[in-house]
Amino acid sequence: MTTENIHHVSASLGDHLPVLVVLVPFVAAPLLVFIGSRRLAWSIAFAASAISLVISFLLLMRVIGGEVISYHLGGWAPPLGIEYRVDAANAFVLLLVTAIAVVVLPFARESVRAEIPDRQNTLFYALFLLCLTGLLGVAVTGDAFNVFVFLEISSLATYVLIAQGSYRDKRALTASYDYLIMGTIGATFFVIGLGLLYMATGTLNMADIAERLVDQAGNRTVRAAFAFIVVGIGLKVAIYPLHLWLPNAYTFAPSAVTAFVAATSTKVAVYVLMRFMFSVFQPVFLFEVNTLEFIILPFALLAMFAASFIAVFQSDFKRMLAYSSIAQIGYMLLGIAFLTETGLTAAIVHLFNHGITKAALFMGVGIYALRLGGSFLDDIEGAGRRMPWTSAAVVIAGLSLIGVPGTAGFISKWVLVEAALEKGWWLIAILIVASSLLAVIYVWRVIEVLYLKAPKGDVIVKEAPLSMLLPLWVMALACVYFGLDTDLTISAARAAAEGLMAGTSGMR
């Protein structure tokens, strides 16, 4: 089946690219279960992700100039049928998600072998593919209800993947259960919001909804719909007060799952939030502007400080990174709350840069867990000397997390500060820099433990296998590359931001 699909990528069927990017992993997952071979599972999963990566790169190249591709599923034109709508914003997200999948999978092979029994292999990779499918489907669609359907696919797969961590630590089960409850509440809120929107507009196509909402700014049904959708997606994004599921879920999940989920799923949720805020609801609505300024903005700032502050006191490296993720999401929300093109560009660039940074860091954690038996700061004492390659990559990614010049993290924070200054919000610009100092503290704690402490015990520790080092270094080098050459990221993010800010006209 996969070979058949490679065949489709050829130019003659190039028009089908928007659906193929989702369809390849989609079909590969049941195929994997159908074949039921443990040995083939990984190869099929990797092949499918790689094909998707190629397709999403092709898609991004097509739309980076501001074009919009619309694909009618089932051949039915949009409001009646479901539409896939690719513009710079979602093509960029597609690229991030597929790239992370392709990099994490080779890493996963060793890591999964160590953390999960072999008999689970088929199901594990099938679920991995379904998670990927769901995230891609959410990103690519132009239909509001279709978002919900694919969100469910990815969420269900994620819950189970997290629970697979219970071979190492039984707490993964409760962590996954918490996430399941929170995630389901989020999904329910989202679907209630969609129901209210349908009631007010009679359609489910995003562009169509946007068009019919234009003169309904004061409609209280629409306001309630907005609130429900923001809270529902907010749970998935882990907006600050709604983040309670995240630390445990990230900490107890298998290393490979954490690396993939942390780098993609909250990012896709942020994208959905942006899509609904800018393409479906109009940013000119006073209600929305108020929500952003008085609710999202303070919580974003709170997240940046509170979550970073908690991260400083963690004794588990993995958990520290989980809290840092919540703080980083704060930066993205801040970019959105600026309601300017530069602000959005910052949010989208940060979404990408933080994705690759966190993927690198969580892979590093996975390697420590494999070789040293855990990711607590006690466990990794002196690892800098025993595992020089791994630790060097972790340091690079850590610097990117802080936002040191020359790394990807610097670029996104730079654009964010620029956006704040553009609005004349001096205080916020200072706060952004100040919160980065907190990141310096927690990253420094790790570096100190890695290099300045003597290794514990005399056990000889081997450097990580090449199949894990390579993906780690790819991501670490990507952190540096995108810190020096910003051509792809900034221009794609700017095109995406322009498309989003254009509102309805951007969709039609």
Added chain:
Amino acid sequence: MLVTTAITVVRTRSLFAIVMLSGVFSLLSALLLVTLDAVDVAFTEAAVGAGISTVLLLGTLALTSRFERPVRRSPLPPLIVVLVTGAALIYGTMDMPNFGSPEAPAQTHVSPDYIQRSPHEIGVPNIVTGILASYRGYDTLGETAVVFTAGIGVLALIRLLRRRRDGEGNTKEGASLMRHHLILRVVTKLLVGLIMLFALYVQFHGDYSPGGGFQAGVIMAVAFILYGVVFSLDQVQMVLPPWLVHKLVALGVLIYAGTGIYSFFVGFNFLDYSALNPQHPEHGQHYGILLVELGVGITVTGVMVAIYYAFAARPPILSDEEW
């Protein structure tokens, strides 16, 4: 009545009663849906909510205790959240169009198009089926994938727990006990065939009357589960071995997606069933719907049976001496 049931569920401590009451709740909501003229949905709700999930919950109950442990925690924060949510919902209803109003956007925008166009474009009398399987067929494919994900997810989780099966001697009542009830066995033998027949009717008549793959899949699964409960797991697994169930789970999704992929080769968009018969698009649509509904039915049956197997295999199998 719905509200009363819901409140009782929250206040009751006996898990057994709660399971039964949630079955009642599902049945009531199915009735509510019937009065709202959403027969297809009501059908699913009755089959899934009142039928399968009650059975599965009972199966789970057999593995744990029958009573909930009292929890002491401040009910205040959750109460506030619930009140705020309720208030937001009521706020949202203020500008809602009146119930059943013909001027409501939901009635005037897309729906008339569906109603006018589907008879000649789809060639299927049941408009709901037409919308689900064709106009919004991709969503239905997604829903099938959700069922598929849930199914393999449960399998993955159950396997996870397999090693911890030790010393649960108190679950004696259960499948094997019923082997000695002659009446049950005879009635079951009579019923299983009829249920399967009914499932097939619902499956293939879904384009004329309420029904379709989801409902049929559930009903079909009920036939197997009933057989398994009354006779024994071993016997039903002789008819339908677990490896076959796993294949079925995946096969259904593959049939659905395959139907869509076929349309690529003939130069149509994904899931455009007109590709099946380009000269008569409406016939193509009809074939397409039958095919994808078959895929849905197979996956749903597979998943339901697989979940049942997974749960039923959990209690330690009793040897004859033990009772």
